[in-house]
Amino acid sequence: GNRHVTTTTHHATPIMMSQTPAPTYMQPPPVTQAYPRISGANGSHQPTYFENPTAHATYQHGWPQTLLNQSQISARQAVPKDLPPFSGQAEEWPIFIASYENSTAICGYSAEENLLRLQKALKGKALEAVRYRLLHPANLEGAIATLRTLFGRPEVIVHNMIAKIRRLPRPTEQRFETLIDFGVAVQNMCATIGAAGLDDYMCNVALLQELVDKLPPTIKLKWAFHKQSLPRATLTDFGIWLEIVVSAVSAVTLPTSEVNDDDGRQRQPTRQRTAKHFVYTHTSQEPTPTSSECVVCKDAGCVPPVCKRFREMSVNERWTVVKSHQLCKICLMQHAGRQCSPVRCGIDGCTFAHHRYLHDTKKQRPATKTCNVHQLDDEPGEDGNLESTTAVCHVHQIDDQQVLLRYVPVVVTANGKSIETYAFLDDGSSATFIDKSLAAELGAKGKPRPMCLKWTDDRNREEPDAEELTLHISGVEPTARQYVLRKVYTLSQLELPPQSVSSVELAKRYKHLQGHTIVSYKDVRPRLLIGMDNCYLGHPLDCAEGRVGEPAAFKTRLGWIIHGPYSPMSNKHRFVTAHHALHVCECEKENDEAITETIDRYMAIESLGVSPKPGTTLSRDEERAITLLTRETRLVGNHYETGLLWRFDDVRLPCNRVMALRRDACLRRKMSKDPTLAASIRATMRGYEAKGYIRRLTKEEVNAKGPRDWYLPIFPVVNPNKPGKVRMVFDAAAEVNGVSLNKCLLTGPDQLSSLPTVLHRFREHSIAVVGDIREMFFQVKMKAEDQRSQMFYWSGEDTNAAPDVYALTVMTFGAACSPSAAQYVKNTNADRFVELYPKAVNCIKELHYVDDMLARVDTEKEAIKLCDEVKYIHAQGGFEITNWLSNSDRVISHLQE
Known part of the structure; x- marks a missing residue:
C-alpha cells in the first residue's frame, strides 16, 4: 500500500526541502508554460514569461514548503539543476526565465535552493544588479522582479x-x-x-x-x-x-558539419577556396628536369628552360608555346600552374608572375596613375604580354597569422534615412571616405570637392566627382548616441577587404575577450572609412588586452572593436589582410580652402535669384506623390478635396489611443492651470467646428475600426506678436513604437516659388500690392477615408468630462504632405483660367510664396485689374485673399470696397 508520510529520520521515503522544524504542507506550484500570446474569444490570453511578474511560485521563505511527491523526485534525477548562465543580455532572458520557472515547478525547488541556483547562474551586469538580494531567501521574489524589469522587457x-x-x-x-x-x-x-x-x-x-x-x-x-x-x-x-x-x-542545401581538431576544439569543415594572393618578393625557382621529351626540340632529357631553340624564339613565340602546350608560366614545365609558388619576374622591376624568358622589355606597359596591385595569376594578353589587374590599394600577404582590422558595425543617417553598415577606423588615413553607392542609398548630397588620393610609392588616384558630405553616425545598440561625421568624401570605389570575426571563437581562445559585447560578422566589407579627422570616434574608452601577439578589444564611442594579430584555427588556409592608407593629396595644385569657400559664397550670393532654376529630376517618392495628387485631387463645390500622400499603398497604423488620451490629459491639466489660455483654446476650437474644419464623430463611426485609424494629439501655439490669438497644432509627428503619421506620409515635391526671385521681382515696378490667403490649408478638404487618420480627442467646454472623438475634415498644419498638397491645389485651380487671365495665373504661380502674394506693376489700373482677377480665381477654388496692402491709396480703397 501507500507508504505513511512522516517526518522521522529513519524513513527514507519523505524528502524535506529544509531541515528546519514545523513543516508546512502545500500543493506543488503549477507549471507555467511559455505560449505565444493568443487572444481568445473573450479577449483573454495565455500568460507569458515577458509579462507575468509573479509567474514563479510564492513561498514562505526560510521554512520548508512541501514534501516532494514522486514525480518531483523523479524529475530531480532527470532535469539538470543548474540554470543556463545569464549575464544581462536581452536575448538570454527568455531561455533563462523559462528554465528557472519550469524547473522550479517540476522539481519543487525551495527558495533556498533557487537562491543558490541564481548565485551560480548570474554573471556580469545581471549579478551586479541583484548581488545583495541574493543573501537571503526572503529577497528572492524581489531579485527576480528586478531582473525582469532591467533585462526582461519584451521591447528591448x-x-x-x-x-x-x-x-x-x-x-x-x-x-x-x-x-x-x-x-x-x-x-x-x-x-x-x-x-x-x-x-x-x-x-x-x-x-x-x-x-x-x-x-x-x-x-x-x-x-x-x-x-x-x-x-x-x-x-x-x-x-x-x-x-x-x-x-x-x-x-537542397547540405548542412555544414563540424570537425574536431587534434586539440579537441571544433572547427568548420575545410573548404578549398580559390583566393588571390598579392605578394611583393624577389625570389627565383629553378625548374626540375623530367625524363619526358622537350615540347620544342622533341629531344629526350631536354626541357624548355634550357632548350636552345626555345631561347632563340621571340617573346611572342615563347608565349604561343606556353599556351599551346599548357606549360607552367613560372617554371615552363608541363604541370598545373598552381603547383609552383608564384614568383615575380624581377626584370626591370617587373612584378608580374612569369618566367624571365616570358618578359618583354619593349612592350612593357607604363605605370598608370592609379594604384596598381598586380595579381600573381595574371594571364597573358593576346599580344603575349601580361595584362595588369588594377585595384585601389597595395596589399601584402601575412604568412603565419591573420590581422584583424578595426571594423565596427554602425548606423549611418542622412535625410532622415538610416542604413546599417560597417566602418573601418583607419589611423593611416588623413580623411574620412564613404562609398558612393552608400551615399546614393542615403540620398545624401553635398558640395562637389574633386580630390586626388595619394598612396605609398607616390601613386595617385583622381576622384573628380567626389562630394563633401555631413552625416550622422551611431553604434548599432538601440540606446547608442548619435554623433556628427563631418567632411565625409565620396569615393567611386572604396573596395575595402572582407573580414570575419567570431566573438564566440575568440572568447573561447582568449580569456581577456570574455564578457565584452563584441559583434560577430562574416565576410563584411566596410562602406565607410573613418580617418584621423574624425579620430574622436575611435578613441579607446575601455580596453581588454592580453599577451603580445594576441588580439585586443577596445570600447569606442561606436561600440566594442576587436583588432590585432591572432593565429587562425587552421594554418592550412591562410588569410590575406589588406591595409589601406589613404591620404588627401594636393597633386601640385594650390588649393586654399578658405579662398575657395569665400569665392563660392560670393558667387552664390551674386547669382541668387538671377540664374535660372536648374531642371531637377523627380525622385521616386516625388513621382508617387504627384501621381497621388493627380488621382485624389478633385473640385467638390467651391472647394478642392484631396487625400493624404501615403508612402505605401498598404500602410497599416498601430493603435495609438493610449498615447492620444495621455496627451489630452496633459492638455486639460494645462488648461486648468491657465484659465485665459483655456478660454482662447475653446474659442478657437468652437470657430473650427463652426467653419466645418472639424466634426464630432458619431458613435457608429467611433466603434468602426480601420487599418489607418490614427489619433492626433493637439497642443496650442501662441504668437507673442499677436497676443490673444491661439493656433492649434495637430501633432502628426507623435510616435508610438517608432511609428508616426508623418513617417508614413510623403512630403511631396517642392513646388514653392524661389523666395529671392519673388523679392527681386517685387522691386521692379512702381505700384506694389501685397495680400495673403486666409487659412489656406483649411480651405482644402480631406477625403472621408483619410479623415480617420486625423482623429483627435477634445473634451469641449467641460474639461472634467470624458473627451469626445473628433476628426479633421481639412488639411492640417502638422501633416508632412500638407505644404506640397496646398501648393498643388493652388496651382491646379489657377491653371483652369490660364487662357482667360494669363497674367493673374502667372502671378498666382510665380509671385506667391506659400500663402502670400507679392506683386508689382507699372500703373494703378494694372494693379486693380490684376488684384480683381487674382481674387476671382482664388474664390473659384475656395480661397479668400485678404489683408491687402499697397503703396497706392486708390488701389487700397478699391480693394476695400
Whole structure:
C-alpha cells in the first residue's frame, strides 16, 4: 500500500526541502508554460514569461514548503539543476526565465535552493544588479522582479533581435545558407513578438519593407505574388511564408558539419577556396628536369628552360608555346600552374608572375596613375604580354597569422534615412571616405570637392566627382548616441577587404575577450572609412588586452572593436589582410580652402535669384506623390478635396489611443492651470467646428475600426506678436513604437516659388500690392477615408468630462504632405483660367510664396485689374485673399470696397 508520510529520520521515503522544524504542507506550484500570446474569444490570453511578474511560485521563505511527491523526485534525477548562465543580455532572458520557472515547478525547488541556483547562474551586469538580494531567501521574489524589469522587457528583446537581423549578411541565391540564416532569424523574431504580445510590431510596415528589401530579387518577386493573396500583409504573414521558403531551401542545401581538431576544439569543415594572393618578393625557382621529351626540340632529357631553340624564339613565340602546350608560366614545365609558388619576374622591376624568358622589355606597359596591385595569376594578353589587374590599394600577404582590422558595425543617417553598415577606423588615413553607392542609398548630397588620393610609392588616384558630405553616425545598440561625421568624401570605389570575426571563437581562445559585447560578422566589407579627422570616434574608452601577439578589444564611442594579430584555427588556409592608407593629396595644385569657400559664397550670393532654376529630376517618392495628387485631387463645390500622400499603398497604423488620451490629459491639466489660455483654446476650437474644419464623430463611426485609424494629439501655439490669438497644432509627428503619421506620409515635391526671385521681382515696378490667403490649408478638404487618420480627442467646454472623438475634415498644419498638397491645389485651380487671365495665373504661380502674394506693376489700373482677377480665381477654388496692402491709396480703397 501507500507508504505513511512522516517526518522521522529513519524513513527514507519523505524528502524535506529544509531541515528546519514545523513543516508546512502545500500543493506543488503549477507549471507555467511559455505560449505565444493568443487572444481568445473573450479577449483573454495565455500568460507569458515577458509579462507575468509573479509567474514563479510564492513561498514562505526560510521554512520548508512541501514534501516532494514522486514525480518531483523523479524529475530531480532527470532535469539538470543548474540554470543556463545569464549575464544581462536581452536575448538570454527568455531561455533563462523559462528554465528557472519550469524547473522550479517540476522539481519543487525551495527558495533556498533557487537562491543558490541564481548565485551560480548570474554573471556580469545581471549579478551586479541583484548581488545583495541574493543573501537571503526572503529577497528572492524581489531579485527576480528586478531582473525582469532591467533585462526582461519584451521591447528591448525585440529591438535586439531586429538589430541582429540587420547585421546578418544580405541573403543571396548563390549561398542558400545565408537565406536560411535570415529566415530562421525572422521566424525567431516573429515568435518572440507573438510571445511578448507586442501586436503593434506585427503591423510595422516600415520594418516589413526593410526585411523584404533584404531578399534576392527573384524571392522578393515571389513574396509580391503571395502578398497579393493577402488582405493585409503583416510580419506574421511574412514569417509564415518565409518558413515555407526556408524549408524548401533546406531540402537542397547540405548542412555544414563540424570537425574536431587534434586539440579537441571544433572547427568548420575545410573548404578549398580559390583566393588571390598579392605578394611583393624577389625570389627565383629553378625548374626540375623530367625524363619526358622537350615540347620544342622533341629531344629526350631536354626541357624548355634550357632548350636552345626555345631561347632563340621571340617573346611572342615563347608565349604561343606556353599556351599551346599548357606549360607552367613560372617554371615552363608541363604541370598545373598552381603547383609552383608564384614568383615575380624581377626584370626591370617587373612584378608580374612569369618566367624571365616570358618578359618583354619593349612592350612593357607604363605605370598608370592609379594604384596598381598586380595579381600573381595574371594571364597573358593576346599580344603575349601580361595584362595588369588594377585595384585601389597595395596589399601584402601575412604568412603565419591573420590581422584583424578595426571594423565596427554602425548606423549611418542622412535625410532622415538610416542604413546599417560597417566602418573601418583607419589611423593611416588623413580623411574620412564613404562609398558612393552608400551615399546614393542615403540620398545624401553635398558640395562637389574633386580630390586626388595619394598612396605609398607616390601613386595617385583622381576622384573628380567626389562630394563633401555631413552625416550622422551611431553604434548599432538601440540606446547608442548619435554623433556628427563631418567632411565625409565620396569615393567611386572604396573596395575595402572582407573580414570575419567570431566573438564566440575568440572568447573561447582568449580569456581577456570574455564578457565584452563584441559583434560577430562574416565576410563584411566596410562602406565607410573613418580617418584621423574624425579620430574622436575611435578613441579607446575601455580596453581588454592580453599577451603580445594576441588580439585586443577596445570600447569606442561606436561600440566594442576587436583588432590585432591572432593565429587562425587552421594554418592550412591562410588569410590575406589588406591595409589601406589613404591620404588627401594636393597633386601640385594650390588649393586654399578658405579662398575657395569665400569665392563660392560670393558667387552664390551674386547669382541668387538671377540664374535660372536648374531642371531637377523627380525622385521616386516625388513621382508617387504627384501621381497621388493627380488621382485624389478633385473640385467638390467651391472647394478642392484631396487625400493624404501615403508612402505605401498598404500602410497599416498601430493603435495609438493610449498615447492620444495621455496627451489630452496633459492638455486639460494645462488648461486648468491657465484659465485665459483655456478660454482662447475653446474659442478657437468652437470657430473650427463652426467653419466645418472639424466634426464630432458619431458613435457608429467611433466603434468602426480601420487599418489607418490614427489619433492626433493637439497642443496650442501662441504668437507673442499677436497676443490673444491661439493656433492649434495637430501633432502628426507623435510616435508610438517608432511609428508616426508623418513617417508614413510623403512630403511631396517642392513646388514653392524661389523666395529671392519673388523679392527681386517685387522691386521692379512702381505700384506694389501685397495680400495673403486666409487659412489656406483649411480651405482644402480631406477625403472621408483619410479623415480617420486625423482623429483627435477634445473634451469641449467641460474639461472634467470624458473627451469626445473628433476628426479633421481639412488639411492640417502638422501633416508632412500638407505644404506640397496646398501648393498643388493652388496651382491646379489657377491653371483652369490660364487662357482667360494669363497674367493673374502667372502671378498666382510665380509671385506667391506659400500663402502670400507679392506683386508689382507699372500703373494703378494694372494693379486693380490684376488684384480683381487674382481674387476671382482664388474664390473659384475656395480661397479668400485678404489683408491687402499697397503703396497706392486708390488701389487700397478699391480693394476695400
